[in-house]
Amino acid sequence: MRRQIPFGLVFIFGIFMVFQFFVPHEKSEWVYEFLLDWIIVIGIFALALGIWSLFKVSVEKIKQGKEGGNYSYITLVGLYMMMAFGFTQQTGDGWGLYFLWIMLCSACIVSLMRLRASTDSGKKRMWALASGGLLVAAVLVAIFDDAWAFFLYTPEGLENSMFEIFFDHIMMPILATMFSLLAFYIASAAYRAFRARNVLASLLLLAALLVMSRFNPFIPGAEYVANASNWLMNVPNLAAQRAIVIGIGLGIVGTALKIILGIERGYMGRG
């Protein structure tokens, strides 16, 4: 039964969604909207599961003393801080003890991680006491400090300037920098790999050079290069991409049918 019920549900809803597409009736649309809402609700549960999984994986890394395991503290403290900024906002002009509260909570998370990662009972007791003490201190600060407040159901926290500062000045430069490093690796890889070893490799090399040089006014005969490059994009590339897209489309239909009919059962966690 544990396997039959999910297969039955997948079959019924799969077939329903296929037929619903062709039935523009009000009731059919209502069921369709209802199901769409359900998917989003299920997705939110997956988010909570993801956070728990991240915590477990991070603790496990510290426990096993893996190389770079200490970065796990930064991961979880960073996760907590962004969440905390998103759910809190100052109520007056000053911040009061807000940053002390942030520090106490961060320290509490680190203690909890140490507690989960410790195997020695003495150390476990010590980290449990530290976590408890920090938690109580954080709760007391949250209760008695009026300079800021929690906004769990309203979006005031999104206007928290700390949230904006962390995103604009930490998150964005980090991600942009990581991506920009690719330019150097691409340059090095292109230099090593792009060799005209045979006819196909020569064609690839020529195409890459043409597309890279298109609209580059510093190259002699820029206009002809641009025309050749446009032709490459609009004719051979288009033909190949169309074939790929149609192939993918047919593959998706085939896989969907296999899942609906219970032939493909990978989503159950077994073959």
Place this chain on the structure above:
Amino acid sequence: MELFERLMKLDRRWVFLLLIIVCVWAYASSFSVPILVMPEVQSIYDKVEGLPEGSVVLVAIDYDPNNLAELHPMTYALVEQCWRKKIKTIFTALSMNGPGMCVQAIRDITDSVSRDKEYNGVMYKGREVVNGVDYCFLGYKPYYAIVILGMGQAFNQPYPTDYYGTPLDEVPMMRGIINYDQVDLVVDISGGNITDAWISYGQGRFGFDLALGLTGVMTAQYYPYLGSGQIIGIMGGLLGAAQYEKLTDNPGRAKDGMRVQLPAHLVIILFIVMGNVGFFANKWRMKREGRA
């Protein structure tokens, strides 16, 4: 080691060094790069330019800070064009870090639109852009395909409130805007596969006009949709952004970026050519020695 072998086996740190020198030099220089406009970018500009005041454009900010350099300039040029022409804008962000990108873009463009400026010979008076009147930011929701399908039924189905918590039914701009039927153009500016969902689940099912702003590496993949008429245009990479900036007469970061990108590409081409010269010379030498 012979010269030709050296050409083939140059330490990669030399490649990095030359590239960084060229990038820094190009960034510090003041030369400008002539930009030729491609038809697929022109068609997006023409579509927006042809929209009357009060039309609605949905701009999907589906990229993260990774793609900031290529895609942010597109957003800036397009949204500023819309707001100068008093075209209303709905923003969505279906990528996780999209809301941050969108908030930053709204803040900067609002500031720019508040000043008097001339574009393509037309003087536009500075004005205040008001949230809920000139634009509505719907925010992020997980499961982009479902959200795109949901907005086809009604915007307030996946988004009961806007990003700032105002119920969508109370946002003045959204009165009368139920779903894609009331939207004149959807522009997806994306650095990932959310674009596929906009084409398959959005344009395919609801038939709205769709334009794309994509990273350079993604562009070639979406040309078939241009040929089939499923999308009206593509802005591809920094080049596409620079072309749009040129069309809107609003030079910005893409134009500056092209000054760096073109010499950097030349350096890469130079290294590829150098490696191949070494490769063929070495091959020829080995052949000759073999014969001898």
